Amino acid sequence: MPTVNLGGSGLRSLDESLREQRAVDELYLHENQLTELPDWLGELTELRVLDLSHQPLKAIPDLSRLQRLEFLYVSDLAITELPSTLGNLSSLQYLGATDNGLTSVPESLGRLSKLIELRLYGNRLTELPTTYGDLAGLRELHLDRNAIQRLPQTFDQLTELRVLSLRANALVDFPTQLSRLPNLRHLDLRANHLTQLPDLPPDAFPALEKLDLRWLNLPTTPPWIHSLHHRGCATYRTKT
Template identity: 75%
Template sequence: MLARTVNLGGTGLSRVDPALREHTSLRELYLHDNALTTLPEWLGDFTGLRILDLSHQPLKSLPDSLGRLERLEFLYVSDLDITDLPEALGELHELRYLGATDNGLASVPASLGRLTQLIELRLYGNRLTELPDAYGDLRALRELHLDRNAIERLPATFDQLTELRVLSLRANALTEFPVQLSRLPLLRHLDLRANRLTRLPDLPQNAFPALEKLDLRWLDLPVVPEWVHALTTRGCAVYRTAA
């Protein structure tokens, strides 16, 4: 019987052996922590794959054929030498998790907004300055990690992310508070540390109805509006840098 799982992680591979193509029933493929710089287009033939880990190696690009992995649920493409993601990833309609951290991404494709089953998206440690408006269509998204980028604004469409629980924006370049987040009914953790915010807007005292943690450390905020105090009274942990 052909293997359902192949783990070649950390084995020093510099090329993918064509003999792997025989494993037509593969469900999990681990190629992380190797020395691969390219990938064969035939990886897209493993249409039954659920998990694919390509992280931590000097890959220069990802093949468009990955868009044919129609049953893929978990994709790990962190710590590579890539500067973009293929538009074809928007065809992975069963994807639940995408980790593309610590790369050189200056932008991400709008096509990812079609990933309506996506629950967790990790893009921290890149060079992003903004996100496409289409990401407001990620209606199943629960966690979004964007730390250590250069994001200046969030799409106005983010008020549509009604399942979002965790949003981390530490160490970005926000100058205006993303008011649209205050209307998210399930948002619990919001991290805004080390941005360029110098003021917070006036919001209704019922803003952020489910928030449990708000991190405002390392921001220059001479005035804190009443809604922040209302959060504290409600039991939300609000972290600020001591004056």
């Protein structure tokens, strides 16, 4: 299918002729000077990949009609919110919305049943909606460099999750609900506000291969950490 690559072209607006290319499959508009997008962008219903990243874009138009869209890149923009209509993108597998000014994210994203990877690092989030526990197919969740204080208890439903990165947030309580996830392999909790680890059963984190606890003030090590080490999980801690 046709690919249109207009990335890095210095565009300040989109030519109306693009509207007629209804068969376009991949559209790259990254690294331009676009501050707004026309509503007709949502008419390109064959789109499977859409890259809008790295430009002073102030808002994302309604893309609800893009029912074939699988990859959406909306990083490093001038936006402060994501539209709730993104929850209607029923085929979406990847959403990258990093390095924006987001203080919250819409509950509707919890409806993205085919989402495999979600990247929200480098924003101003303090919490996530409980509906994100409904992302049954999610395998990677990247939340570094936010101000998240706690995770929803519903995260124990993310049974396909492999990678969870929470480096440089504001967690004060260890997210024990993660310990029951059967496929979690990498957990990064570096540079949070944790001062103690909970008591967990020795079979906690059954599939974990890497646990990063560096730059935390943790004076004691509970037995389950030793169990992880003996099972072959690489555990990283700052020496005290």
